[in-house]
Amino acid sequence: MTRSASFEGALAFAADLIRIPGLPGREADVAARVRQEMEALGLADVRIDDAGNVTGIARGRGDAPPVMVNSHLDVVAEGEHSDWEVPPFSGEVRDGCLHGRGAMDIKGPLAIQTYAAAALIGSAPGDVIVAHTVLEERGGLGMRHLLESGSVDPAAVVLGEATHGDVCIGHRGRAEVEVVIEGIAGHASVPERAINALDLLGDVLAAVRDVALERPTDPVLGEESLVATMVDVLPETRNVIPDHVVVAVDWRVLPGTEGPSLLARLRSHIHARVGTLPSGLTYEVRLATERQRTYTGLEEDVGLFSPGFLMDAEHPVVRAAARAAGRRFEGTGAATVRPWRFATDGGWSCGVHGIPTIGFAPGEERYAHSNRERLDVEEARWAFQRYPEVITAIQRALAG
């Protein structure tokens, strides 16, 4: 018998998921549990792909364009267990809230989306794709693979990242850039035999501030920002002139900005400061990379760039979702439409692949990644009740 798609079922599923730890790259057990639940709920084509993403389809009654609901399987580290008032992997409901790591980011919303899709089997105007992805907290390798593989082809995406019942339409992107300065190492007592990589540091930091002054601005998302956050000096010895200095730059970028254009901007400002390089000194501006491995064994050097995105507030998908969601608890008017402060996998679905993407989920941003993480049960119930209507309204809008 197929499990019934009730809110109580979704809540119990969320609590179960909280009890299964799953850091980025270690989502195997969470994925297996999600797959099992999708099958029990009667989703079709339930599978786990090469990257470890879990997908299934709630077959609708008609052929309206498919909408994909998406959350991620990974959570951030929980830190010291003793700092939590309620144990991080308890999944306990206390004082009207579901508690624990992932309660709102994002196992609660994942359960709500999965159950809401199941509730639409046989009744939605089109198929609802349920796709829960890996490594979102490390920049979104899972979502990138899912969309590049072509195994799903959604006409719109609804993300389960916390919106506190609003409809979210975008965010800035983030790039981690590094400037690598190379010189020639030598003993500090004979500086004339060495080329000090630190000699360029002042100009590089000044150039970062020069770029920051340019401040491209978006009326909805605000300003671009960049700031130097770390300097590594090698060798790490106080009586040796260093030959290797790396300056790390955290760069929050507006949608439509590509990695190469960022690097070119910083390069030209460094060039303007430094002029002709003293012989023996070189510098390189590059995107930082990181070796990532999925729990399925897929391994890749990933550039640390998560794109931003922004939907037009008047886009039919946004308007349909906001009307269908309604104003949280008040019952009249459309939901508030606004951007997120944090980054999501929407940068891939909308920013890179151009698929209309919005977020709708219960949960308050301030609890995310904290040791007070929780999800208000009544707010979750409200979102669960609104979700099927949000999905079908988007499908109707897409079908014209």
Ligand SMILES: [Zn+2]
């Ligand atoms: Zn999240």
